[in-house]
Amino acid sequence: MDDDLSRLGLIDEDDIALDQAALALAALDHDDADLAHDERLLDDMAARLSIVGADAATPAAQADALAAVLGGEFDLAGDALTYDDPANADLISVLARRRGLPVSLSILWVAMARRLGWSAHVLDVPGHVLVVVGAEAQPVIVDPFARGARVDADRLAALVEAAGGGGRAVTHVAAMPNRAVLVRLLQNQASRAEQAGRGRRALELYRRMTVFAPSYPHAWWERARLEVVDEQLAEARSSLGAMLEITRDPALRERVSELLEALATE
Template identity: 40%
Template sequence: MTRDEAVSILTQAGAAGEDGFPLLECAIACAIHDYPFRDPEPARILADRAARRLKERAANESPDEALTETMAADFRLNGDLLNYDHPGNTDLIDVAERRRGLSAVLVIFYLDAARRAGLSAAAVDFPGHVLLRVETPEGPVALDPFSQGRLVLPSELTRRALRAGLMPHVADRLDLLMAPVSDRQALIRLQNILFTRALSMEDYDGAERSALRRALLDPEDHRPWLDVASAREKQGALTGALEALARARNLGEPAESCRVGMDRVRMRLN
């Protein structure tokens, strides 16, 4: 798969609705868009095998237990505690090979398997950490893909929320702490992580790519184009920065805010 082919996949997914969002294929396309000409088939094979195994387990186990045992025990998908900042931890193809990564990537395999096995699950955009919400006969529960898919009790969710800086009256609201997000938003969360990491390393080309992927996945949102513009400006690609700012303005960014940015870039061009 080439970078252009990856862009085509993300563009089509961005124009489609939420039902049937091709999460795994979009995540593969995101990885290829960053580093093209790699073989994504091992990631697909892992996902296929995990879905089949999960369906077998779910026939005799509770949904949460089946997911944990399948993904963390059978297929050894887990968080990378020792090398948390390793670049491969945010790349789905690398994670499929290493079986280690960040929760924002691991949750994609959990979600894909759950969908294909007929289980009800969704990502939870928890502060600083992506969790998995699983519907069970006893009610929804939270799993942590980074920590061997273990169950996260409500009291621990509150403690984590308080450590993340949420106010006590919010940290006590289980309905807020476990609010599900769409598969599209789960993948966008991963791109946000990549954008932040790229900026911290002054990898402005990588920051631009991750911001562009967010723009393709959610074409009605003006904010990714502001990040594209910022990354291009830092690379000296000033004409491209102006084009991105114009896209943001057309999608709803306040005109005054865009004018200030455009004036700054034009001054550099002159």
């Protein structure tokens, strides 16, 4: 497992295939998974998209093709009924159930678009995740949770406001790097595990994040916090030390140093 995670951590950011990476992360929790079956399903999606979107020369046409194939033919949509089910953030389960969270579905939308050479990115929206299709020339924003429905400027502003934006401009919405998307996927699982009283499961998920995305300080902090809860003090000190190596934020460094000092007396 560590070898697979470490290899993912060594891949250049732009070379990460989101669907393959998310599938590999899900496989860590499925000893009997038939990844060949899931990979064939992904290939089938891409093949259908290449046919339906053969003449899609604009972002709008590409977004329509994605919605028709993924949201329509393959019935991929958000799980509004059991939103907090951990299966919604596990790509193997998402492919089996055809239901998922915004981030897991966005991974599929973006990955399929990129397989055809289209420009697509996962958008980090306060309280939600969307997909933007196209680059500078007339990009189109869609919501995979709603089967690829279009999201116009008014709808985007409403989402920001509903998440407690308090008048913040829509410019706070940003495309997410590939590793950040995968971290977001596992964070969803970790938060749900901890809410369910499964602290060690959450700890394992944060540990995975620090292996394949070691430059993300939040994962190190959460890992250290849960290690302290589990009385793994030496491990917590190591995690905080690693965090000090990667963060340059003075306030955060001071907070980590204070905690390290407190742990040194334990």
